[in-house]
Amino acid sequence: MKSFDPMNPEDSSDHHDLERLLKDMAWSDPTPQWRTAILSRCVPPIPWLPTPLLIGLGTCWAATLGFYLATPPLDPAGLSQPGRFEEWQRPPVLWGNEGNLLGYNTTGETYR
Amino acid sequence: MGRLSRKPTSDDLARIYDAHAAAMFRHGMALLRDEPSVHDLVQDVFLKLADGRVALNSLQSERAYLLRMVHHGAIDRMRRESIRRDHREGAGQGELFAAITDPDAAAFRNSLETAMAELPADQREVVALKLGEGLTFQEIADICGVSINTAASRYRYALDKLRGLLRPLYEEL
Numbered sequence: 460m461k462s463f464d465p466m467n468p469e470d471s472s473d474h475h476d477l478e479r480l481l482k483d484m485a486w487s488d489p490t491p492q493w494r495t496a497i498l499s500r501c502v503p504p505i506p507w508l509p510t511p512l513l514i515g516l517g518t519c520w521a522a523t524l525g526f527y528l529a530t531p532p533l534d535p536a537g538l539s540q541p542g543r544f545e546e547w548q549r550p551p552v553l554w555g556n557e558g559n560l561l562g563y564n565t566t567g568e569t570y571r
Numbered sequence: 572m573g574r575l576s577r578k579p580t581s582d583d584l585a586r587i588y589d590a591h592a593a594a595m596f597r598h599g600m601a602l603l604r605d606e607p608s609v610h611d612l613v614q615d616v617f618l619k620l621a622d623g624r625v626a627l628n629s630l631q632s633e634r635a636y637l638l639r640m641v642h643h644g645a646i647d648r649m650r651r652e653s654i655r656r657d658h659r660e661g662a663g664q665g666e667l668f669a670a671i672t673d674p675d676a677a678a679f680r681n682s683l684e685t686a687m688a689e690l691p692a693d694q695r696e697v698v699a700l701k702l703g704e705g706l707t708f709q710e711i712a713d714i715c716g717v718s719i720n721t722a723a724s725r726y727r728y729a730l731d732k733l734r735g736l737l738r739p740l741y742e743e744l
Contacts (some may be wrong), residue, residue, distance in 0.1 A: 485669040501621035
């Protein structure tokens with residue numbers, strides 16, 4: 460019994476015709492958009508600037524900028540020393556009425 | 572061949588694309604028959620190249636290596652798709668052969684496209700590599716990870732089936 464030899468089949472003449480037809484066919488190619496789409500995503504990273512480092516640096520920069528923008532400007536007038544208050548500007552001092560911490564609604568002399 | 576001994580630059584990747592992307596596309600289409608999936612597959616291969624995960628400097632044949640990557644990637648995808656049970660043979664979008672304007676030739680082309688879709692993926696792959704890329708059975712065997720006799724058998728079985736499917740049209744030509 461003769462074994463099947465895939466490299467040299469007996470019915471090769473028909474196969475040759477079919478092979479020729481298939482070879483003559485134009486096989487499809489990727490569209491030109493493929494080149495841009497594929498290569499644009501393949502930008503090689505800079506070896507000493509890996510992505511995690513970039514993310515960390517970006518986060519720090521964003522936080523610093525946020526703090527800078529959120530901080531109100533300093534007002535020099537608002538930083539005057541307590542000793543420079545005039546008499547009438549000083550906060551009330553309580554005498555003898557420990558239950559009245561704010562010194563309001565009192566009838567006697569509670570200020571000195 | 573053997574020109575890359577470092578991470579490829581953009582120019583290297585562009586050269587590789589221009590030299591091999593069409594063959595990778597046709598090979599992927601022969602296996603997956605779905606253009607978006609083939610696009611993702613080729614994209615994956617190029618991302619691996621860009622990451623330097625593939626050393627092309629020691630290769631004897633860039634094209635054979637890239638086609639082997641396409642083969643393995645396509646097989647992985649087919650296995651995943653079969654697990655998800657949403658892969659339907661021949662249900663993809665995209666075709667193996669370029670469009671033809673001549674009506675007679677277009678009719679034959681459409682019949683051939685349909686007949687190719689009837690083939691098992693491994694046989695279609697061998698036909699595409701043999702007749703589309705002009706590779707030898709030894710090269711096809713290396714890419715597909717099978718023996719040379721298996722590659723040749725798949726090719727012959729594929730041609731037998733194609734001949735049967737195309738016989739009505741084929742005899743008119």
